[in-house]
Amino acid sequence: MKLLFLTAAMIALPMTASTALAAPKIGAPAPAFTAMSAEGTPVSLSDYRGKTVVLEWTNKGCPYVKKHYESSNMQELQATAARDGTVWLTINSSAPGKQGHVDSAGAAAEMAHFDTIQEAYLLDHDGKVGRAYGASATPHMYVIDDEGMLAYMGAIDDRPTSDPADIKGAQNYVASALGALAAGETPSKAATRAYGCSIKYAD
Amino acid sequence: MGACPSVPSAVSNALPKDAEVGIMSVMHLSKILMTLLALLIVLPASAQLVQNPYARIELKAGPAEAGARTVAIVMTPMAGWHTYWKNPGAAGVETRAQWELPRGASAADIQYPVPSRFLVSGIMNYVFEGESALLVDMAGLPQTGPHRAALTLDYLVCDDSICVPESAALSADLRDIETSDRQIAEYRSALPARDGWTGQFAIESDVLRAAISMPGAARVTDAYFFPLIDGALDYNAPQAVSVAGGKLVLETAAGYDPGVTEIPGVLKLFMGGDAVGAELLLSAGDVPAMGAPLAAGAPPAESAGAPSPSLALAFGLALLGGLFLNVMPCVFPILSLKALSLAKGGASPAAARSEALFYTLGIVTTILALGGALLALRAGGASVGWAFQLQDPRVVAGLLLLVTAIALNLAGLYQLPGISLSGDGAAASGGKSGAFWTGALAAVVATPCTGPFMGAALGAALVLSGPAAMVIFLGLGLGLALPFLAIGFVPALRHRLPRPGPWMARLRKLLSLPMFATALGLIWVLGRQAGVDGLVIGVGAALLLGLALWWLGMSGRKILPMLTGAAAVIIAAMVPLKAQEGAAAAVTTAALPNSAAFSRAALQGLRDEGVPTFVYFTADWCITCKVNEKGALSDADVVQAFQDAGVRTLVGDWTRADPEITDYLASHGRAGVPLYLYFAAGDEARLLPQILSADMLIALTREPDTA
Numbered sequence: 001m002k003l004l005f006l007t008a009a010m011i012a013l014p015m016t017a018s019t020a021l022a023a024p025k026i027g028a029p030a031p032a033f034t035a036m037s038a039e040g041t042p043v044s045l046s047d048y049r050g051k052t053v054v055l056e057w058t059n060k061g062c063p064y065v066k067k068h069y070e071s072s073n074m075q076e077l078q079a080t081a082a083r084d085g086t087v088w089l090t091i092n093s094s095a096p097g098k099q100g101h102v103d104s105a106g107a108a109a110e111m112a113h114f115d116t117i118q119e120a121y122l123l124d125h126d127g128k129v130g131r132a133y134g135a136s137a138t139p140h141m142y143v144i145d146d147e148g149m150l151a152y153m154g155a156i157d158d159r160p161t162s163d164p165a166d167i168k169g170a171q172n173y174v175a176s177a178l179g180a181l182a183a184g185e186t187p188s189k190a191a192t193r194a195y196g197c198s199i200k201y202a203d
Numbered sequence: 204m205g206a207c208p209s210v211p212s213a214v215s216n217a218l219p220k221d222a223e224v225g226i227m228s229v230m231h232l233s234k235i236l237m238t239l240l241a242l243l244i245v246l247p248a249s250a251q252l253v254q255n256p257y258a259r260i261e262l263k264a265g266p267a268e269a270g271a272r273t274v275a276i277v278m279t280p281m282a283g284w285h286t287y288w289k290n291p292g293a294a295g296v297e298t299r300a301q302w303e304l305p306r307g308a309s310a311a312d313i314q315y316p317v318p319s320r321f322l323v324s325g326i327m328n329y330v331f332e333g334e335s336a337l338l339v340d341m342a343g344l345p346q347t348g349p350h351r352a353a354l355t356l357d358y359l360v361c362d363d364s365i366c367v368p369e370s371a372a373l374s375a376d377l378r379d380i381e382t383s384d385r386q387i388a389e390y391r392s393a394l395p396a397r398d399g400w401t402g403q404f405a406i407e408s409d410v411l412r413a414a415i416s417m418p419g420a421a422r423v424t425d426a427y428f429f430p431l432i433d434g435a436l437d438y439n440a441p442q443a444v445s446v447a448g449g450k451l452v453l454e455t456a457a458g459y460d461p462g463v464t465e466i467p468g469v470l471k472l473f474m475g476g477d478a479v480g481a482e483l484l485l486s487a488g489d490v491p492a493m494g495a496p497l498a499a500g501a502p503p504a505e506s507a508g509a510p511s512p513s514l515a516l517a518f519g520l521a522l523l524g525g526l527f528l529n530v531m532p533c534v535f536p537i538l539s540l541k542a543l544s545l546a547k548g549g550a551s552p553a554a555a556r557s558e559a560l561f562y563t564l565g566i567v568t569t570i571l572a573l574g575g576a577l578l579a580l581r582a583g584g585a586s587v588g589w590a591f592q593l594q595d596p597r598v599v600a601g602l603l604l605l606v607t608a609i610a611l612n613l614a615g616l617y618q619l620p621g622i623s624l625s626g627d628g629a630a631a632s633g634g635k636s637g638a639f640w641t642g643a644l645a646a647v648v649a650t651p652c653t654g655p656f657m658g659a660a661l662g663a664a665l666v667l668s669g670p671a672a673m674v675i676f677l678g679l680g681l682g683l684a685l686p687f688l689a690i691g692f693v694p695a696l697r698h699r700l701p702r703p704g705p706w707m708a709r710l711r712k713l714l715s716l717p718m719f720a721t722a723l724g725l726i727w728v729l730g731r732q733a734g735v736d737g738l739v740i741g742v743g744a745a746l747l748l749g750l751a752l753w754w755l756g757m758s759g760r761k762i763l764p765m766l767t768g769a770a771a772v773i774i775a776a777m778v779p780l781k782a783q784e785g786a787a788a789a790v791t792t793a794a795l796p797n798s799a800a801f802s803r804a805a806l807q808g809l810r811d812e813g814v815p816t817f818v819y820f821t822a823d824w825c826i827t828c829k830v831n832e833k834g835a836l837s838d839a840d841v842v843q844a845f846q847d848a849g850v851r852t853l854v855g856d857w858t859r860a861d862p863e864i865t866d867y868l869a870s871h872g873r874a875g876v877p878l879y880l881y882f883a884a885g886d887e888a889r890l891l892p893q894i895l896s897a898d899m900l901i902a903l904t905r906e907p908d909t910a
Contacts, residue, residue, distance in 0.1 A: 023437050025409075026459060063368050064296075095324075099365050127324075136293035136326045136439065153459070160296045161357060162368035191459035193433035197366035198294035201324035 023134035026153065026190040030144040031132040035091070037120040038107035043089070045144070048119075052086040052181055054174065055142040056118075057093060057130065057199060059100030060110055062138045063162040064196030069114045071164040074139075074156075077174060078117040086178060088118040093130035095202035100138070101125070127201040137194040143177040143187070152177035154192030251380045253371035257281050257360040262352075263336075264377040265387035270344045272377065275390050276300065276313070276337040276356060284362045285330035288318035290431050290468075292329040293438040296359040296368070298337065303353040303374075304344075311340040316393035317471055317480030318429055323363045327438040329429055330361075336390035341377075350377035395469045395480040399887025403488030404466060411436050411457040414450045414490040415470065415483060416870045425473040428453055428483065432467065434460030447494025449869035454493055463487075489516060492671065514671055518678040525682020532717035533606070533648045534683070536613060539714060541641055542690050542700065543707060552694055558638045559684075559691020565642020567680035573646070574676030596733040600741045600775040603725040606648060607745040608752060610722055613715035615708075616749065617756030642684065648721065649683060729778065731823045731858060737778045747771035795836055796846045801855035803863065806882075809851055813884045815904070817845070820855040820864060820878040828877040835895040848904035 024031055030053075034044040045053065056074070058065055068074040078088050092107065094100035102110060107121045124130055133142060133153070143152035156174055159166040177187035251262045258280040265273040278286050278298075287295045302310045316335050321328040344350050353374035360367050402415035413428065426444045430436055440456035466485040471478055529538050541562065611617065681688075690696050722745070730738035748771035754764035799805060801818060809816045819836070821828035835841060845852070855864045857876050868878055871890065879891035881903050891899070 023439070023456065023459065062366060064366075131325070134437075134439065137295075161299070162296075162359075163357075191434060194294070195291075195296050196294060197361065198323055198326040198328060200364060201326070203324055 022132060024132075024142075024150050024153065026150055027186075028150060029148050030142070030150040033129045033132060035122040035124050035129050037122055038102075038104045038111070039120070040104060041120075043120045043122060045148070048087045049148055050146050052081075052084075052146050052178065053144040054081055054086055054088045054178070055133065055144070056088065056090050057135045057138050057140040058090050059092065059094055059138040059197060059200065060102075061099040062197035065100075065138050067162050067164050068139060068156060068167070069116075071167055073164075073167045075114065075116055077156075077172065080175070081178060082117050084178065084182060089120055089122055090116065090118045091122045091124050091129055091135075093124040093127045093135065094200040095127065096125060098200035098202075099197075100200060125202075127199075130199055130201060135194075135199055137196040138199060139196055140194040140199070141174045143174060143181070145181050151181055152187050152190055153194075154189075155194045155196075158192075160193075160195035250373055251375040253373055255360075255369040255371060257284050257367050258286060258358070258369055260356055260371040260373065262354060262373045262375055262380055263382045263386065264350070264375075264380050266381060266384055267344060267350070267377070270308075270346055271340070271342045272344065272350075273387050273391075274310075274339045274341055274352070274377065275382070275387060276339065276354070277334060277390075278331065278337065278358065279334045280332070280360050281362075284360050285321055285328070285332045286335065286358055286360050288329040288331065288429065289313070289315050290329055290429065290433065291359070292327045294326050295328050295330070295361065295366070298356065298358040300337075300339065301355045302339075304341065305349075305351060307345070308341060308343040308350075311342075314338040314340075314394055316390075317395050317469055317478070320427065325439055328361070329438075336393065338387075338390055338394065344377070351375075352377050395482045397482050400470065400481050400483045401887065402483060402485045403490050404485040405487065405490045406457045406461055406463075409457050411455055412490045412493070413453045413466075413485050414447070415453070415485075416450050416872060420446045420449055420451045420870075422474050423451060423472050426451055426453065427471045428455075428468055428485075429471065430466050430468040432463070434458040435463045435466045443493070445493045447491045448872075449866060450491060450494075450872070452491060452493050514674065517675050521675045521678030522682040522685070525679040526685055528649045528683050529686050531649065533721040534645050536714035536718050537609070537641060537645045537648070538686060540613075540711060541638075541687055543710075555691045555694075555697065557635060559688045561635045561638035562642040562645075562687050562691075563681070563684035565639035565644075566646045566684045567642075567677060568639075569643040569646035570676050570680035570683070571673060574673060574679075578672055596729055596737055596778045597776055599725055599729050599732060600737075600744065600778045601772075602648065603722055603729060603741050603745055604748050604771060604775055605644070606718060606722045606725060608748060609644070609648070610715045610718035611749050611752060613711050613718055615712055615715075617752045646680065646683065728823045728858070733778050740774060740778050744771045744775035747774065795852040796842060797850070798852040798854055801853040801864065801867075803867065806853055809853070810882055810885075815848060815850045815884045816853060816882040817850055817900075817903075818853045818855070818878075818880040818882070818888075820857055820868060820876045822857040822876045831877060831879075831893075831895045835897045835900055838897040838900075841897050841900045844901040844904045850904055 022031075030045060032045050034042050037043045060066070060069075081088050092100065092102055094102070102123070104123070107123065110116075111118075111121055122129065129135075133140075135142075139156050141152070141154065141156050142150065145151045152173065154173060157167070157170040157172045159170040173187075173189055173192055176189065180187040253260045258278055261277040261279075263275040263277060265275070280286050287298060289297055291297055298313065300310075300313060304310060315337055316331065318329045319332060321330040321332065341352075351374070353372070356371045356373070358369060358371075360369055400415060400417070402413050404411055404413040406412075417423075423444070423446070427442055428436075436458045437456035442453050442455040445452045445454075464487050468483055468485070469480050470483040471480045528534050690700070726738060726742060729741045733741075748768055751764045751768035751771060754767065755761070757764075795817070801820070806816065806818060819828075819831075821832065823829075844850075855861070855867070857864050857868075868875065871878055871880070871888075877893055879893070879895060881889045881891055883889070883903075889903075891903075
């Protein structure tokens, strides 16, 4: 039914057909993907079966991304995740010529500058991974459990502002989801509205 | 302004990509410079206006009245940039206002204008391009002295490639920045209308379908629903729009939250070049399939091939309604005699089953034929509803002849071979065709008795696709046939029927009474439709038919009595189509005060005046309507309560076809009468049950106004 609907919609609206975002489902298998890392090696989601995986969409030009990096909030979350054996994949879907777009060297410089801690920084220049996940904003966060099922998607926390002062006292949805999975539970908030800049996909 | 974090963001966004790494010192310097610059811009100007790098924010206050006033936050982004609606869509951020007001004063939530869509690279944003005025109602301001107000507004402003959060600190004595009432009214006109629009939605296989009843749905060229809550629908998926039975039906991909039960939002309608918006509350419920595509809209998506739960429910209601018809005065005599005929010992189980099957076949065939004719007429553009055939006095006259013939037969005036109504010789060879025609007869005479359960089901039938509508009619027929079907197939039931005896002849004569009552009802309808002349013609024809039947029953000579019968039918067909002037004007069927004839304009006028209004739709051939009108609607206490509360009543008479009323009924999901609506002052329509009670009506008038 949905396939029929989407097919009809694509025929009807050729303008959006090439850019339609598919929304994944909580509790369903997370869409499989393979993307090139900043180091130039292909990385697949299936490489991490058996481990909890965090996907983080980034755009260093976005004020809402800066809020969490300049305050070190994101790096602290990455460090906690790494300590617990969680795989962190940062994904950049900015198309060439658009805000936040980086090549391998740019990604490496960004990681060095912010002292980030992640398994890999993936370059999704054509936006394939982003569209498969329906990623719409930066930062947009996804948590995948050790069986490859999508456990959380949405905002990083419950304060949709660009003010770093709001980080203190905010409820961090990603930390909550990781905590729940570690305790063998399902996250109490499994989906929220991501806030921030729209992802700068290729047109 | 000093702590404003937004300006440096704007600066770094303007830098060439990748340039900001390692230039933090430059950023800090620019932060200080820009802050100073911003202060320079803001300080000399009045604090009611802030010009930020990407948007201008201005505060305007409406005139004060009893410590209350409306304040407008006028936001004007740079050309090509936009600010965000309350629900920003798949990206973006809601605008936040923090007020500092005099003691005792309070500011309500922001009221947003109707937003626009801004789709960039497949990501849907709900935005305002160009100037938008966010309105805030304030109350409790001091009666004397200054209205000092300070506002910190945090908002996001974006173009198609970058986003900049900005902040504006404004402060003013509201008395100094007063604008005209007209200006505020103009801003207010950009807000979505609050007409209490409601609709239903259903989520199935990740597709959300919503239906909104609205007048003039056919004139809509495009529509879009902006949800206020997140997770109900997928912002990035297109919304397909269609019209089905006076309803706007929207279809799009569902969001991540399948448990949502209510979706508040704003519906934006495009009619030609104009766009209007209205607040809309969608509740979980039954939704018809997608209908005809809009003139300029996207073609509708594939409609569901399998029966949806809503169709199953409508089928169930139709079945129940058909079952209920069996106890109506017009059907009950036929059913009971038919049932007793089976009990008359002689019928073998096989014969009983075959009787039941042919009776059912007769009913279903007739109902489907009527339903098919109804759909064909509607497809041809005619505005007709269920029991539409009763709007033609010639059909009423024909039914009168039929019912009179049945009644006379039951009363024992005549006997005819082949008509096994009475059950005589039911198990004989003519049983099958006799059973079929008895079924057909039951279906035809049942139509004036459209019961209360059938309104919703038949309403659903008319907004469904052809095959789905036929499923509803099938349900109706099966329901009508069900009791006899059960008797035919369950021997235990047959054995429970009383033993045959001389009492059966007495019962038959007794059962002629409800049949005569049905005839009386039809005579009255005929009189209302075609005046006294029509009434006399109808009754005269019935009399002539009685003579012919009696004559025919005497056997022997066939030609003359047949000719007499034919003459009766011809006379009945001569019933005038329209009553004489004035015959139909007297619509005083119920005793309610302040009644007037229904029209959309009259209703709109009363609602605009804020007068509580009771609207009902009736037809003379609608028995449920008459029961309500003679009962609850004529109740002395109800009349008094309506009088006391100043309730005005509008009556829509559907005895004869009236396209305006047919449309209005359809917009409330009904294919026929009765329909009862109550509009409290300033409130939306409340649908009342089809069986009214005096207590309920009195309670309505006692409710506090919601205006």
